[in-house]
Amino acid sequence: MTLxxxxxxxxxxxxxxxxxxLDAQAVPTTPVDWRPPLPGxxxxxxxxxxxxxxxxxxxxxxxxxxxxxxxxxxVRRASELLDLPQPMFLHAGPPLDWERASGxxxxxxxxxxxxxxxxxxxxxxxxxxxxxxxxxxxxxxHRTVGPMAGVVSPSMWMFEVRxxxxxxxxxxxxxEGLGRVLRxxxxxxxxxxxxxxxxxxxxxxxSAAVELAGPIDLRALAAQALQMGDExxxxxRAATSLLLRELAPYVVNAAxxxxxxxxxxxxxxxxFFLNPVMAAAKVSADAAxxxxxSSLVVAMARNGTDFGVQVSGLGDRWFTGxxxxxxxxxxxxxxxxxxxxxxxxxxxxxxxxxxxxxxAAAPAIVRFVGGDVADAVAATRSMYEIxxxxxxxxxxxxxxxxxxxxxIDLTLVARTGLLPVVNTGIAGRVxxxxxxxxxxxxxxVEAFTSALRALAxxxxxxxxx
Amino acid sequence: MxxxxxxxxxxxxxxxxxxxxxxxxxxxxxSDLPGMDVxxxxxxxxxxxxxxxxxxxxxxxxxxxxxxxxxxGRDVAAAERELDRLLAALSSAPGxxxxxxxxxxxxAPRTTRSAAARAGEDAGVALVSVPGEHVxxxxxxxxxxxxxxxxxxxxxxxxxxxxxxxxxxxxxxxxMGPDCGTAVIAGVGLGFANVLxxxxxxxxxxxxxxxxxxxxxxDLAGAGVSxxxxxxxxxxxREVGGLSAVRALRLLDEDPATELIVLVSKPPDPEAARAxxxxxxxxxxxxxxxLTGRDDLTEAAERALRTLxxxxxxxxxxxxxxxxxxxxGAVKGLYAGGTLCAEAAAIVAARPGAEPGAFVAAGPGAEPGAxxxxxxxxxxxxxxxxxxxxxxxPMIDPALRLDALARVxxxxxxxxxxxxxxxxxxxxxxSLAPAVARCPAAAVVVALVGTEGDPQGLHRQxxxxxxxxxxxxxxxAQAARYARDLR
Numbered sequence: 001m002t003l004x005x006x007x008x009x010x011x012x013x014x015x016x017x018x019x020x021x022l023d024a025q026a027v028p029t030t031p032v033d034w035r036p037p038l039p040g041x042x043x044x045x046x047x048x049x050x051x052x053x054x055x056x057x058x059x060x061x062x063x064x065x066x067x068x069x070x071x072x073x074x075v076r077r078a079s080e081l082l083d084l085p086q087p088m089f090l091h092a093g094p095p096l097d098w099e100r101a102s103g104x105x106x107x108x109x110x111x112x113x114x115x116x117x118x119x120x121x122x123x124x125x126x127x128x129x130x131x132x133x134x135x136x137x138x139x140x141x142h143r144t145v146g147p148m149a150g151v152v153s154p155s156m157w158m159f160e161v162r163x164x165x166x167x168x169x170x171x172x173x174x175x176e177g178l179g180r181v182l183r184x185x186x187x188x189x190x191x192x193x194x195x196x197x198x199x200x201x202x203x204x205x206x207s208a209a210v211e212l213a214g215p216i217d218l219r220a221l222a223a224q225a226l227q228m229g230d231e232x233x234x235x236x237r238a239a240t241s242l243l244l245r246e247l248a249p250y251v252v253n254a255a256x257x258x259x260x261x262x263x264x265x266x267x268x269x270x271x272f273f274l275n276p277v278m279a280a281a282k283v284s285a286d287a288a289x290x291x292x293x294s295s296l297v298v299a300m301a302r303n304g305t306d307f308g309v310q311v312s313g314l315g316d317r318w319f320t321g322x323x324x325x326x327x328x329x330x331x332x333x334x335x336x337x338x339x340x341x342x343x344x345x346x347x348x349x350x351x352x353x354x355x356x357x358x359x360a361a362a363p364a365i366v367r368f369v370g371g372d373v374a375d376a377v378a379a380t381r382s383m384y385e386i387x388x389x390x391x392x393x394x395x396x397x398x399x400x401x402x403x404x405x406x407x408i409d410l411t412l413v414a415r416t417g418l419l420p421v422v423n424t425g426i427a428g429r430v431x432x433x434x435x436x437x438x439x440x441x442x443x444x445v446e447a448f449t450s451a452l453r454a455l456a457x458x459x460x461x462x463x464x465x
Numbered sequence: 466m467x468x469x470x471x472x473x474x475x476x477x478x479x480x481x482x483x484x485x486x487x488x489x490x491x492x493x494x495x496s497d498l499p500g501m502d503v504x505x506x507x508x509x510x511x512x513x514x515x516x517x518x519x520x521x522x523x524x525x526x527x528x529x530x531x532x533x534x535x536x537x538g539r540d541v542a543a544a545e546r547e548l549d550r551l552l553a554a555l556s557s558a559p560g561x562x563x564x565x566x567x568x569x570x571x572x573a574p575r576t577t578r579s580a581a582a583r584a585g586e587d588a589g590v591a592l593v594s595v596p597g598e599h600v601x602x603x604x605x606x607x608x609x610x611x612x613x614x615x616x617x618x619x620x621x622x623x624x625x626x627x628x629x630x631x632x633x634x635x636x637x638x639x640x641m642g643p644d645c646g647t648a649v650i651a652g653v654g655l656g657f658a659n660v661l662x663x664x665x666x667x668x669x670x671x672x673x674x675x676x677x678x679x680x681x682x683x684d685l686a687g688a689g690v691s692x693x694x695x696x697x698x699x700x701x702x703r704e705v706g707g708l709s710a711v712r713a714l715r716l717l718d719e720d721p722a723t724e725l726i727v728l729v730s731k732p733p734d735p736e737a738a739r740a741x742x743x744x745x746x747x748x749x750x751x752x753x754x755x756l757t758g759r760d761d762l763t764e765a766a767e768r769a770l771r772t773l774x775x776x777x778x779x780x781x782x783x784x785x786x787x788x789x790x791x792x793x794g795a796v797k798g799l800y801a802g803g804t805l806c807a808e809a810a811a812i813v814a815a816r817p818g819a820e821p822g823a824f825v826a827a828g829p830g831a832e833p834g835a836x837x838x839x840x841x842x843x844x845x846x847x848x849x850x851x852x853x854x855x856x857x858x859p860m861i862d863p864a865l866r867l868d869a870l871a872r873v874x875x876x877x878x879x880x881x882x883x884x885x886x887x888x889x890x891x892x893x894x895x896s897l898a899p900a901v902a903r904c905p906a907a908a909v910v911v912a913l914v915g916t917e918g919d920p921q922g923l924h925r926q927x928x929x930x931x932x933x934x935x936x937x938x939x940x941x942a943q944a945a946r947y948a949r950d951l952r
Binding site: 002003004005006007008009010011012013014015016017018019021022024025027028030031032033034035036037039042045046049050055377378381382384385411412415416418462463 | 482484485486487528529530571572573574575576577578579580581583584587588589590591592593594595596598599601602603605607609612613617618624625627628631638639650651652653654655656658691692716717720722857861887888920
């Protein structure tokens with residue numbers, strides 16, 4: 001099709017009168033619903049878009065993100081997998097110290113102190129944490145992700161996920177279930193008892209079962225689960241069942257005496273698959289890191305105080321804004337006043353094209369996003385506006401098996417003002433409370449605009465050649 | 466809230482965006498409500514906030530992404546209700562964000578990238594008319610999607626223009642514009658475009674209204690036009706170096722429908738001219754240059770006709786006697802087209818006996834009506850960036866020129882262009898002809914650029930201006946000479 005054979009269709013952006021003039025000439029148009037970019041970003045956008053590396057860099061980064069093939073290869077203790085000089089804990093989100101830590105983060109850290117035997121009681125744990133006796137570092141700095149508080153301590157059992165294509169590795173802890181659990185900041189006796197059972201029974205049994213089963217293709221499980229009504233962040237019921245089906249015979253073979261309790265525990269926790277899929281998303285997103293000039297978002301994470309993003313072209317730098325309070329449904333008598341600001345690394349699922357981005361696949365949980373099925377479909381569709389690709393494996397039946405929107409591009413966020421749709425659980429703000437609800441949260445816009453400005457500063461000038 | 470003039474209200478709606486032309490229509494509809502004195506509905510740009518303050522309102526803090534509404538009149542509440550209705554109507558128009566589950570398409574695309582993907586194989590061209598500072602992302606999207614792109618906007622930084630044209634050359638597509646609002650491709654007008662009969666003449670234009678003048682005259686002479694490729698007002702500058710002109714010339718050379726190429730431009734930069742000349746010499750198709758400032762556009766059209774072997778007609782004109790004797794050469798040029806303005810200014814300046822260099826081609830940065838020359842004449846280009854920032858082009862919105870017409874002196878001749886075609890005011894005579902009739906000038910001369918095929922109808926418009934007492938010419942050069950020589 002050459003220009004002079006006449007335009008069969010014209011894409012129009014801007015003054016509607018000019019589109020009407022085409023209508024009057026019976027020329028079909030595809031109008032852009034154009035609006036000005038986020039305030040103060042026009043200059044940075046121009047510099048980033050003019051960077052001669054950008055196009056190829058983004059193509060390469062998003063290709064690495066979507067071509068990764070995460071396999072669950074083992075379950076081992078954190079102390080064995082990670083370089084955790086004692087005493088040190090990992091936590092969710094961007095860097096944080098005790099002083100700025102929110103209630104649930106503090107609760108989870110206290111729980112980890114008690115679990116590891118670093119403190120005698122709550123009061124002792126608080127005092128030691130306050131004194132800085134335990135080093136705190138983000139999970140993301142250790143190829144790890146953790147849901148909610150995301151606290152990882154040396155004795156915890158971890159899923160080890162390897163990328164069969166790009167060779168990366170990522171880790172995530174085992175899921176404790178819902179309600180009063182460590183990751184939501186609870187550290188009471190029932191929490192520690194459960195963690196003790198996971199330490200003695202669940203971890204070793206899963207470890208042996210996975211070893212017998214051999215590598216499990218998490219990408220294939222996630223792709224199937226999307227077609228069974230999961231979005232792999234707030235709903236993991238189908239995926240958990242699929243994993244259980246894969247593992248069950250090996251659990252029985254590995255530990256006949258514990259098989260029933262292990263299978264009952266996993267089967268009774270609809271969120272069990274969240275942790276392996278988070279590690280899968282992490283290993284995929286990490287494959288897209290460090291491509292110079294790329295505006296692709298490779299991490300979104302919250303520590304209960306700040307929401308942070310990392311960008312492929314900007315190395316390990318974090319760009320943060322205040323974590324928002326999710327809007328959602330509350331358990332029992334809890335309400336918005338009980339909610340802690342957004343927390344957890346589980347936004348790695350959205351970063352990799354799952355969770356809120358795959359909302360249209362999960363009509364069963366649309367009430368979490370405060371609406372009906374049409375809202376879920378609209379949420380997913382709007383994310384195609386800010387992503388670089390459609391996932392080749394993760395597909396949505398209701399959208400004609402279209403791939404999920406994947407690969408958030410900073411420039412598209414700034415241009416459209418559309419922020420990533422994030423599904424999340426809601427933690428209670430007081431340490432020790434646990435989960436109070438689940439819903440939808442909006443990331444702070446400044447995390448994205450400050451990252452864009454930093455990328456603009458590092459952009460190459462196309463005239464410097 | 467209350468005043469002698471009635472009630473007043475000024476409010477800001479955060480994050481509600483509509484383009485300036487759409488909002489101008491809303492403002493106009495609200496102003497027409499009975500008892501309404503002032504209705505300003507516009508994006509809260511610095512310019513519009515200042516305008517609201519000038520009108521006596523105290524706008525709250527707001528930015529360009531917010532909608533500013535300032536109302537004064539008898540029933541402000543009713544006006545606000547009408548405003549809601551009008552804005553809602555805008556939002557349900559095609560291109561808005563309204564959508565339904567039933568539609569397979571989903572929400573309207575928010576970027577050119579997404580629209581191009583939606584349009585798929587069908588799309589050939591993108592037409593970008595967002596404010597100049599926001600053009601780059603949309604144009605990059607179009608180029609990366611393999612679309613030719615017409616940038617209607619002005620105010621695009623020249624470095625960005627160069628970058629876009631280099632990217633386009635790499636990708637094998639053409640960037641038309643910026644700052645040259647016309648293109649006609651296989652009969653389809655993009656931006657400001659006349660309805661031209663098909664024929665053998667292809668036009669490459671670094672001037673929008675210049676191209677419109679040449680092609681309208683060719684159409685009137687019965688010679689048709691194959692394509693008009695507006696390559697941007699700065700394309701033949703030193704910085705841009707004719708990047709798009711060169712590509713457009715080659716495209717037309719390969720086009721079987723094009724037998725003759727007319728190249729319309731302001732006098733080019735010598736280096737750009739050399740680059741273009743080299744290409745011109747390599748073409749099979751003859752090229753007639755129409756360089757404003759060296760010869761006038763009417764002469765260029767005549768030269769093209771002679772090259773085709775077609776007869777040169779007497780250009781239609783309807784001179785009217787002056788109402789009274791003007792001061793010789795006291796011409797006030799009120800133009801919408803930059804090239805037409807420069808052409809007329811040069812002709813009036815060349816009046817026998819006038820001091821050399823008496824006229825400066827209309828420049829930016831001054832108040833409407835400010836003098837842009839010395840001696841006895843002055844020309845204002847209301848299409849210049851200085852007047853169009855945050856406001857529709859005068860070919861769409863006559864407000865500034867209406868105001869200027871009322872202030873022409875009684876011993877002066879008012880000379881104005883009226884440009885017809887797609888994209889332009891659907892009936893310019895409806896607002897301008899009454900202003901011409903009321904104009905205190907000794908005489909009013911209209912250069913009417915358009916064709917009989919245009920939606921406004923050349924002869925219908927000519928009749929309306931004649932009835933208002935103006936002299937009407939289809940040749941801008943002839944109009945300028947007539948105005949200059951009126952006694």
